[in-house]
Amino acid sequence: MNSNEIEIHKELKKYFGFSQFKGLQEQVITSILGQTNTFVIMPTGGGKSLCYQLPALIQEGTAIVVSPLIALMKNQVDAIRSLSSENGIAHVLNSSLTKTEIAQVKKDITSGLTKLLYVAPESLTKEEYVAFLQSVPISFVAIDEAHCISEWGHDFRPEYRNLRHIIKQLGKVPIIGLTATATPKVQEDILKNLDMSDANTFKASFNRPNLYYEVRTKTKNIESDIIRFIKQHKGKSGIIYCLSRKKVESIAEVLQVNGISAVPYHAGLDAKTRAKHQDMFLMEDVDVVVATIAFGMGIDKPDVRFVIHHDIPKSLESYYQETGRAGRDGGEGHCLAYYSYKDVEKLEKFMSGKPVAEQEIGFALLQEVVAYAETSMSRRKFLLHYFGEEFDSETGEGADMDDNVRNPKHKVEAKEQVVK
Numbered sequence: 201m202n203s204n205e206i207e208i209h210k211e212l213k214k215y216f217g218f219s220q221f222k223g224l225q226e227q228v229i230t231s232i233l234g235q236t237n238t239f240v241i242m243p244t245g246g247g248k249s250l251c252y253q254l255p256a257l258i259q260e261g262t263a264i265v266v267s268p269l270i271a272l273m274k275n276q277v278d279a280i281r282s283l284s285s286e287n288g289i290a291h292v293l294n295s296s297l298t299k300t301e302i303a304q305v306k307k308d309i310t311s312g313l314t315k316l317l318y319v320a321p322e323s324l325t326k327e328e329y330v331a332f333l334q335s336v337p338i339s340f341v342a343i344d345e346a347h348c349i350s351e352w353g354h355d356f357r358p359e360y361r362n363l364r365h366i367i368k369q370l371g372k373v374p375i376i377g378l379t380a381t382a383t384p385k386v387q388e389d390i391l392k393n394l395d396m397s398d399a400n401t402f403k404a405s406f407n408r409p410n411l412y413y414e415v416r417t418k419t420k421n422i423e424s425d426i427i428r429f430i431k432q433h434k435g436k437s438g439i440i441y442c443l444s445r446k447k448v449e450s451i452a453e454v455l456q457v458n459g460i461s462a463v464p465y466h467a468g469l470d471a472k473t474r475a476k477h478q479d480m481f482l483m484e485d486v487d488v489v490v491a492t493i494a495f496g497m498g499i500d501k502p503d504v505r506f507v508i509h510h511d512i513p514k515s516l517e518s519y520y521q522e523t524g525r526a527g528r529d530g531g532e533g534h535c536l537a538y539y540s541y542k543d544v545e546k547l548e549k550f551m552s553g554k555p556v557a558e559q560e561i562g563f564a565l566l567q568e569v570v571a572y573a574e575t576s577m578s579r580r581k582f583l584l585h586y587f588g589e590e591f592d593s594e595t596g597e598g599a600d601m602d603d604n605v606r607n608p609k610h611k612v613e614a615k616e617q618v619v620k
């Protein structure tokens with residue numbers, strides 16, 4: 201190790217208490233400390249936050265962190281503050297602050313105390329803030345959830361499109377973009393929109409070798425099929441995703457009637473009930489949560505043993521994120537999706553009310569889900585290929601962990617024909 205490496209290992213231990221970097225973190229941090237534009241693509245849970253937090257803490261000046269969700273920013277600020285004796289080490293700048301609070305934030309930045317300033321993209325467009333940030337030393341700008349910049353991402357935020365313009369006004373500061381969305385299209389969009397084709401790019405593998413992928417044809421027996429599946433996984437934690445709130449309610453009820461401990465979760469329930477059901481799942485008072493996609497953001501239950509898609513998701517990114525909540529601890533994770541072409545038509549009908557450009561993207565993303573559901577090749581290979589990653593379906597890690605590989609359908613049919 202050279203002296204720089206020793207230095208950042210020491211800082212890692214000092215601030216975060218970790219003795220080792222995870223995955224590509226060290227390379228990413230070295231790139232940022234070298235004042236280079238940097239692009240990081242890592243799956244959820246890969247440890248992206250530390251990639252900007254650590255260099256921010258050890259460099260001169262304040263790092264600006266752009267993030268789309270106020271709740272996530274608050275969590276991170278609290279976490280950083282707990283590492284330090286100074287509250288001012290990290291701040292959030294948003295529209296909910298009082299004048300006094302804003303004055304305190306500015307004071308802490310000016311005095312050099314604040315190492316991390318979290319800002320929502322819409323706050324960063326405010327003249328007043330931009331003028332202030334121009335007057336203080338900025339170490340770098342981190343753009344978390346950078347896929348929000350792309351219409352091909354699953355969470356497009358138009359405000360993200362203005363970021364490059366604003367960052368340019370701050371003078372020459374390095375940018376670090378981070379995302380867990382790995383499709384080549386989204387990556388291209390990010391680099392183009394942030395005008396950083398020169399960026400050092402670090403991409404971690406998206407392979408989850410401990411997840412087993414399975415697609416079953418959806419029939420009218422789906423409910424008894426799900427019940428059977430859950431009973432085979434007695435006492436294990438699982439999530440069932442449904443498209444509509446109504447379906448969530450009815451499936452939760454069917455499970456309860458059949459002696460399975462399950463609760464519903466969707467945005468139509470009041471906040472108190474949602475929090476209660478989420479806690480019951482986390483504390484293992486219930487085995488199963490039946491939910492819309494409203495459930496899962498920031499949920500970190502390590503031992504979720506299965507994720508069932510009662511209805512197909514709208515894109516493979518969503519599918520990857522949702523199934524990715526299984527087997528976080530490295531143990532078994534069964535990902536079972538039910539597929540029927542009728543559901544595809546339903547989703548298409550949903551989209552038909554949207555602007556044409558959005559519809560086209562939506563249809564294209566959905567077609568990929570259809571292709572995934574109907575494929576007879578290794579599902580893992582298909583999924584990883586979609587994320588721009590080559591996978592060897594003979595020797596790759598987790599190669600035999602899907603229904604198509606375990607029970608190849610087409611080979612069997614071909615053989616039967618020969619016998620005839």
Ligand code: ADP
Binds near residue numbers: 220242246247
């Ligand atoms: P991401 O943003 O990529 O989804 P996070 O930044 O939220 O991931 O990190 C996920 C988890 O990994 C956190 O609990 C974090 O504390 C942990 N983590 C990050 N870096 C390390 C490390 N070097 N060693 C151990 N745990 C780490």
Ligand code: MG
Binds near residue numbers: 249344
């Ligand atoms: Mg993150």
